[in-house]
Amino acid sequence: MKKIKILIFCSITIFFFSCEKNQNDNEVIDCNHYHWGYDGDSSPDTWSTCYSDCDGQSQSPINIEGAIVDTSLSALNTNYQDVPIELNYNGHTIDFLYEAGSSLDLNGVDYNLIQFHFHTHSEHSINNNFSPLEIHLVHKDPITENLAVISVLFDEGSENEFLSKFIDNLPDTMDIPFNSSELVNVSDIFPENNGYYSYSGSLTTPPCSENVSWFVMKSTMEASVSQITKLQDKIKDNFRPVKSLNGREIKFFN
Numbered sequence: 001m002k003k004i005k006i007l008i009f010c011s012i013t014i015f016f017f018s019c020e021k022n023q024n025d026n027e028v029i030d031c032n033h034y035h036w037g038y039d040g041d042s043s044p045d046t047w048s049t050c051y052s053d054c055d056g057q058s059q060s061p062i063n064i065e066g067a068i069v070d071t072s073l074s075a076l077n078t079n080y081q082d083v084p085i086e087l088n089y090n091g092h093t094i095d096f097l098y099e100a101g102s103s104l105d106l107n108g109v110d111y112n113l114i115q116f117h118f119h120t121h122s123e124h125s126i127n128n129n130f131s132p133l134e135i136h137l138v139h140k141d142p143i144t145e146n147l148a149v150i151s152v153l154f155d156e157g158s159e160n161e162f163l164s165k166f167i168d169n170l171p172d173t174m175d176i177p178f179n180s181s182e183l184v185n186v187s188d189i190f191p192e193n194n195g196y197y198s199y200s201g202s203l204t205t206p207p208c209s210e211n212v213s214w215f216v217m218k219s220t221m222e223a224s225v226s227q228i229t230k231l232q233d234k235i236k237d238n239f240r241p242v243k244s245l246n247g248r249e250i251k252f253f254n
């Protein structure tokens with residue numbers, strides 16, 4: 001009997017010591033059962049406990065200010081095809097899975113457009129101003145697997161024609177996607193002004209890998225209050241707070 005008690009005590013001790021301690025609120029986090037999120041026990045300030053890169057020095061998003069005009073930059077060279085609509089809810093956001101064949105050319109390297117997704121409110125801010133909606137277009141270099149993400153910020157205004165093609169069919173369960181054969185082209189969400197801010201950063205969700213070239217469009221687009229509300233109803237507050245710049249330079253193409 002005594003042996004069993006000692007065994008149980010040891011098992012419990014080993015269990016607790018194998019758990020990581022969260023420095024922020026002294027709660028014990030077991031990374032084997034940790035599901036990152038945006039509030040409570042899984043809020044962004046706990047992510048680095050189980051995903052060490054989230055504590056890195058080149059994290060995203062950031063507040064954009066003090067950008068420096070870089071005359072060596074040029075307009076973004078995108079080649080986006082018309083594709084059918086394929087929307088998935090992944091537990092954190094809604095992904096539009098973009099059919100293969102679209103890309104962003106960065107200095108002669110083709111980064112394939114994989115998907116775009118939504119954040120409400122925005123993750124990036126410009127001069128400390130947040131927008132109610134931000135869309136991230138995620139492109140990947142198939143060889144290095146480095147990412148290039150283009151961000152478009154949306155303010156409240158008139159109805160957005162591109163969003164209207166699927167805004168009433170947003171999925172909110174993981175196993176029920178929305179598909180439509182109607183063809184759309186994501187180039188339709190780009191502002192007329194092709195100015196952008198560029199900096200080196202990370203994924204804004206775990207594992208927070210620091211292999212992302214960011215391009216945040218300078219001009220915002222518009223979406224109606226009703227459209228923004230429909231997105232908020234599904235993915236409210238799925239934004240990571242801004243991270244320190246830590247000496248990184250923000251370049252500006254105007």
Ligand SMILES: [Zn+2]
Pocket residue numbers: 117118119136204
């Ligand atoms: Zn994102």
